[in-house]
Each structure stands twice: as C-alpha cells, then as structure tokens.
Amino acid sequence: DEVCPKADGDPVQRCVWATAVNVKDKFIYVTQPTLDRVLLVDVQSQKVVQAVSTDPVPVKLHYDKSHDQVWVLSWGNMEKNSPTLQVITQASGSISHHTIHTQPVGKQFDRVDDFFIPATTLIISHIRFGFILHKDEPVLQKIDLETMSYVKTISLKDYNCIPQSLAYTHLGGYFFICCKPDTTGAVLPQLIVDSVTDSVIGYNGDVTGTPYISPDGHYLVSIDDAKGLMRIQSITMRGEIQDAFDIHTNLHISDVAFQPSFTEAHQYNVYCSSSAQTDVLFVELSSGKVKMVKSLKEPVKAGEWPWNSKNRLIKDSGLFGQYLMTPSKESLFILDGRLNKLNCEITEVERGNTVIWVGEA
CATH class of the missing domain: 2.40.128 (Lipocalin)
Known part of the structure; x- marks a missing residue:
C-alpha cells in the first residue's frame, strides 16, 4: 500500500513509474512522477527503505558514480512549466536521503530542459563535468559535478542550435550535439564541441539525429527518425572521425x-x-x-x-x-x-x- 497508494475515488490501485537507476547493486532508485517522489528499493531485501520527496513530477534519473550522486529532473507539472534539477548525495549510503537543488542561473531554477552527464566506462572512471540544457536557449551550461555549480556557458548561437541531446567520446574528447529543428522545421547537422577547450569545432558533416556512443568510444551511432536513417561513424584512437555509412530503416527506433x-x-x-x-x-x-x-x-x-x-x-x-x-x-x-x-x-x-x-x- 505504501509503494502505490490508491488515489481517492479510484477503484483501481495504480503504480506509475518513469525511470530507474541501479546504485552499486545496493539500491534501485525509481521515480514515481504522480506522487512527487523517488523510492529507494534495497536490492537484497527487495523492500522499499525510503521515499524521498522531490519537486513535482520527477521524470529522469542519472546515477553519477564518480560522486555517488543521483540527479533528478522534475517537470513541475505535466506541461513542463517549471522544471528543476535536484541531487541526492551519498546515494549508496545507508543514511536518510534528501534532495538538494543545483545552483540556479540568474536566480531562476525553472529553465532546465534536460541534463547530460557522460557515463563512466572501463576507460573513463571519473567524470568531472556535466551539461545542463536550458529551454529554448542556444547554449550549453557546463556544471561542476563536485560543487554542483555552473562553471561556464558555451554559446551555440552562431550555429542557431538549441541543444536537444548529447553524446561524448573520450577519443578526441568530443561532444556530439543534436540540435532541435529550427522554426521552419529544418533539421541541422550535429555540432561537435571540443571538451578540452569548450569550443565549437563545427558540424559533423551532414550527419543528423540523436547521437549514441559505444562504451569504448569507437562508434558514433546517429538515429534520424524523420529520415528513417541510422548513420554509423567510427572514431580512431587518434580521435579522427571517419565517414558515415548509412542503414535505412522504417523501424522508428525508440x-x-x-x-x-x-x-x-x-x-x-x-x-x-x-x-x-x-x-x-x-x-x-x-x-x-x-x-x-x-x-x-x-x-x-x-x-x-x-x-x-x-x-x-x-x-x-x-x-x-x-x-x-x-x-x-x-x-x-x-x-x-x-x-x-x-x-x-x-x-x-x-x-x-x-x-x-x-x-x-
């Protein structure tokens, strides 16, 4: 009953979940967006050990292994009118957990559209920085994961790019950025940002779509659902991005x-x-x-x-x-x-x- 309480007047008991993350095989953190909270499930006992209150409608979680933190994106309401970003520290600790807000930009919490923290792999064991994407703004806000504070704004204005999703490879240290379609509905090619200098290198040729990087950093897979196109590029040990080969599919990749x-x-x-x-x-x-x-x-x-x-x-x-x-x-x-x-x-x-x-x- 505590896990999924029955709503007043609802004859059916409903469980509504959005996303879950595994924290060191010790806890599962899972969002309940309609109940404005994150549940902590103890893996060994398979019992809920805590319900952590969040801002309204928590929808996305990411576990940052480097700092043992769980990041929580909440929408504020179903219209996404007042989204916020919160962090649960010492996520694997057997303590009473709570959320803290990230530092606001210009005293405004509610401009967050999404966030991106590179995944740890066998090769990259420590992640220092992440990015916050702001609603309708052609910028990447670089954030220090240790202090949870903003350190830099990377402008994408010259490329008219409002970032939608990112991928990162340690080979060459590139971020690949998928931009939202512009006001005419035209789709821009991906942008490449250098993670060392935080500068925009330019477009990734004519490659469009959502970028995904293989765990070894060697392959960039870009999914353009509108064109029914999957483009695969390999990246050499020296960080050279090879030409893409295409796979056409009507699968509508999820x-x-x-x-x-x-x-x-x-x-x-x-x-x-x-x-x-x-x-x-x-x-x-x-x-x-x-x-x-x-x-x-x-x-x-x-x-x-x-x-x-x-x-x-x-x-x-x-x-x-x-x-x-x-x-x-x-x-x-x-x-x-x-x-x-x-x-x-x-x-x-x-x-x-x-x-x-x-x-x-």
Missing part, C-alpha cells in the same frame, strides 16, 4: 543498446528497439551486417508513455553481460546477445517500461 561482440575482439554491436513495431534491429558495427529479432509483441503506445520518447526501452546487462531486455505492452523479453535471438519471455508484465538490471551481490 532506444539503443550496445554490446561487445562475442565473435570479434574490440568490436561492438548495437540493438535498436522500435517505438511502433514488434522487431528489434541488430547491427554489427564493424561490418554493417543487419539482422532482425522478430515477434516481440507490441510496445506500449507512445501516447501512454508521456515521460520520455522511449516508449520501448532496450537495456544491456552491463559491460560483460550476454543478455538484453526489452518490454512490450504486456511482457518482458530477454534477448541473448551471444546468439542474437530471443532467450525467453516473461508474461503478465503490463506496461513494464521502467527496467533495470541488477547484479547479484
């Missing part, structure tokens, strides 16, 4: 997960779930070889998933994991990445689009 190749050393494969169809696309990044994993049932309808654009997630099971999971409207599918096929289906998981892998302690 989410992307990377997995090390089980046949070739130092290579990666990518799996893409669809926001509208029942198949998962598999691409071998070194060769461009494509395969479909079929018949994984319908995803949750986009209109029934207001919390982000990923109405069908796909999650890899960690750097050395063999499996991936992707939910449908009524089931959860486990895929075998070694064999490129369905491993099993767990039925009667309705709209289970908040998923997280947990390692055994």
Whole structure:
C-alpha cells in the first residue's frame, strides 16, 4: 500500500513509474512522477527503505558514480512549466536521503530542459563535468559535478542550435550535439564541441539525429527518425572521425543498446528497439551486417508513455553481460546477445517500461 497508494475515488490501485537507476547493486532508485517522489528499493531485501520527496513530477534519473550522486529532473507539472534539477548525495549510503537543488542561473531554477552527464566506462572512471540544457536557449551550461555549480556557458548561437541531446567520446574528447529543428522545421547537422577547450569545432558533416556512443568510444551511432536513417561513424584512437555509412530503416527506433561482440575482439554491436513495431534491429558495427529479432509483441503506445520518447526501452546487462531486455505492452523479453535471438519471455508484465538490471551481490 505504501509503494502505490490508491488515489481517492479510484477503484483501481495504480503504480506509475518513469525511470530507474541501479546504485552499486545496493539500491534501485525509481521515480514515481504522480506522487512527487523517488523510492529507494534495497536490492537484497527487495523492500522499499525510503521515499524521498522531490519537486513535482520527477521524470529522469542519472546515477553519477564518480560522486555517488543521483540527479533528478522534475517537470513541475505535466506541461513542463517549471522544471528543476535536484541531487541526492551519498546515494549508496545507508543514511536518510534528501534532495538538494543545483545552483540556479540568474536566480531562476525553472529553465532546465534536460541534463547530460557522460557515463563512466572501463576507460573513463571519473567524470568531472556535466551539461545542463536550458529551454529554448542556444547554449550549453557546463556544471561542476563536485560543487554542483555552473562553471561556464558555451554559446551555440552562431550555429542557431538549441541543444536537444548529447553524446561524448573520450577519443578526441568530443561532444556530439543534436540540435532541435529550427522554426521552419529544418533539421541541422550535429555540432561537435571540443571538451578540452569548450569550443565549437563545427558540424559533423551532414550527419543528423540523436547521437549514441559505444562504451569504448569507437562508434558514433546517429538515429534520424524523420529520415528513417541510422548513420554509423567510427572514431580512431587518434580521435579522427571517419565517414558515415548509412542503414535505412522504417523501424522508428525508440532506444539503443550496445554490446561487445562475442565473435570479434574490440568490436561492438548495437540493438535498436522500435517505438511502433514488434522487431528489434541488430547491427554489427564493424561490418554493417543487419539482422532482425522478430515477434516481440507490441510496445506500449507512445501516447501512454508521456515521460520520455522511449516508449520501448532496450537495456544491456552491463559491460560483460550476454543478455538484453526489452518490454512490450504486456511482457518482458530477454534477448541473448551471444546468439542474437530471443532467450525467453516473461508474461503478465503490463506496461513494464521502467527496467533495470541488477547484479547479484
């Protein structure tokens, strides 16, 4: 009852979740956007140990391993009128947790549209800076993750770019930025920002769409859903960005997960779930070889998933994991990445689009 209290006058007890993160295989943090809180689930006992109050409608979490902090983006209301950013420190500690606000810009908290903190990998174990994206502003606000304070504003005004999403590779130290379509609806190519000098290098050729970087930093996968195009670029050890090769797909890609190749050393494969169809696309990044994993049932309808654009997630099971999971409207599918096929289906998981892998302690 405490986990999902019944709303007054509602005959049905509903559980509404948005996103979840794994904190050191000790806790699962998960947002309940309609209850304005984050629940902490103890992995070992599988019990809720704390409910942390947040600003209204918390929708996005990120665990910053470097500083043991969970970042929380809240919308303020369903219209996203007063979004804020809060941080829960000592996230893996067995203490009473609470949120603190990040430093406001110009005494205004409510301009945050999104945030980006690069993921830690085997190669990058410490992340010092992140970025905050402000509503309708052609800037990246650089933030020091240790002090949670703004350190610099990187202007994208000369390129007329309001940033929408980012990806980072340590090879060359580049940030790839997907810009929002302009007022005419025209889509701009991605921008490349140098992380050392914080300056804009220029456009990433004619590559458009949402950028994703493989965990080894060697592959940039860009998804342009409007064009039905997936573009793959490799990045050399010296940070040289190679020409893109294209894969055309009408799959309407919802989410992307990377997995090390089980046949070739130092290579990666990518799996893409669809926001509208029942198949998962598999691409071998070194060769461009494509395969479909079929018949994984319908995803949750986009209109029934207001919390982000990923109405069908796909999650890899960690750097050395063999499996991936992707939910449908009524089931959860486990895929075998070694064999490129369905491993099993767990039925009667309705709209289970908040998923997280947990390692055994």
